[in-house]
Amino acid sequence: MGRAPCCDKASVKKGPWSPEEDATLKKFLEKHGTGGNWIALPHKAGLKRCGKSCRLRWLNYLRPDIKRGGFTEEEDMIICSLFGSIGSRWSVIASQLPGRTDNDIKNYWNTKLKKKLFMAGNSCPMTATTDNNNETTKNISYLNLAEISAPIPKVESYDYGNSACFDSSSSTLPMQVYVQNCDSNDHQLSPISKPIQVSDFSITSSQDVSGLSTSSALGLENSYSMWSGINGGFKEEEAGVFPHDDNFLNGFEFQEDTRDLAPVFLGNSPLGYFAG
DNA sequence: AAGGACCGCAACCGCCCAGAG
DNA sequence: TCTCTGGGCGGTTGCGGTCCT
Structure with a gap:
């Protein structure tokens, strides 16, 4: 059995969000929250967007606690360390970096950090741990x-x-x-x-x-x-x-x-x- | 200055999972 | 127990900006 689409693709807008759409979504969420239903949210908010698109826009861009700017060495280390232990589970990695989204980290890894590690002097810093009781x-x-x-x-x-x-x-x-x-x-x-x-x-x-x-x-x-x-x-x-x-x-x-x-x-x- | 190559990032796609009925 | 649905996630794409020739 095929899966029902989450929205009517013919009637939803795609592509970059306009400042007006951002403002509408942000205002609605600040006033009403998600209501536990992202699919119904765009209709309630008066947006011609897919619910998933709204969710992504909020989580990756509009959320008030989003951290902007470059990644620090410490963040590099955490990403590197976690990638080494759990792989590309970006949401888990993001949970360890307040203000960073999984999308941010994924992009950062794919475009910069991965290359950085390949370059000369490449190293993935790790912490020293001693097991003196052993x-x-x-x-x-x-x-x-x-x-x-x-x-x-x-x-x-x-x-x-x-x-x-x-x-x-x-x-x-x-x-x-x-x-x-x-x-x-x-x-x-x-x-x-x-x-x-x-x-x-x-x-x-x-x-x-x-x-x-x-x-x-x-x-x-x-x-x-x-x-x-x-x-x-x-x-x-x-x-x-x-x-x-x-x-x-x-x-x-x-x-x-x-x-x-x-x-x-x-x-x-x-x-x-x-x-x- | 122009055009092509490259890069970074926002956004979409589609799959998986969990919960409700 | 099964089906349906929404949420969540990772992978991928495409566009706009920047760099290079």
């Missing part, structure tokens, strides 16, 4: 911060289910990794000495990984494993060492061996593990 990291040098550069080269699309977010034909991973020695007082970060190669990793789909037991998942001596996926089948209770994965949606998880595992975070989202 016994596996006690008295060892361990990683607690990773910095990804250009996490999206040559990737056709983000398929959260089973694709890795780098070009597997390339020989090096699109990321830099820093280590922190927990015994030192200055907590200086320094780049990991060993260059990490794509060939160091075996890539597994989340479906494949979901079937692994803790012991088998952690038992890959002298090789890295890496996978991604929404709720990637890698839970705290399964892995035993994952600190808190409530926000884990699309991070990478990788490890070198069973010893000295430490979490790596992308923003607040666990990104993976590296051995110290």
Whole structure:
């Protein structure tokens, strides 16, 4: 059965909104609100517009709390971090940036931020997080911060289910990794000495990984494993060492061996593990 | 100065989901 | 339980402005 159109397309106006239409819509909404029905709203307000168009115009442009102007570095970081963990769920990302709309962020990502990350010196800043309570990291040098550069080269699309977010034909991973020695007082970060190669990793789909037991998942001596996926089948209770994965949606998880595992975070989202 | 290329953004399209009946 | 409807969302398009040759 076909879906009934939300409005009579022949009789509604399309295209850019005039200042008069903006004023009419704004005045109506300020006085009456949406009334819980966007479809009926344009008729009530005397507008020859589709209800969805009115909703979009209000949410993306007329709302009083809309923030205008360029995005700050902090906002860049939040967008980048959230994109890395949840992908293109713009409304969720927008909810973390007061005054920004999903449309704004989507446009900004597609036109500027994505390119910015590809450019020279591209990096996606992340916060450092320490898991000092984890016994596996006690008295060892361990990683607690990773910095990804250009996490999206040559990737056709983000398929959260089973694709890795780098070009597997390339020989090096699109990321830099820093280590922190927990015994030192200055907590200086320094780049990991060993260059990490794509060939160091075996890539597994989340479906494949979901079937692994803790012991088998952690038992890959002298090789890295890496996978991604929404709720990637890698839970705290399964892995035993994952600190808190409530926000884990699309991070990478990788490890070198069973010893000295430490979490790596992308923003607040666990990104993976590296051995110290 | 003119015209083409490029860029950014507003707006539309169509699908999905949840809730009501 | 099923169907219908509106809201919400992500992807895409098209237009206007700016830049470049």
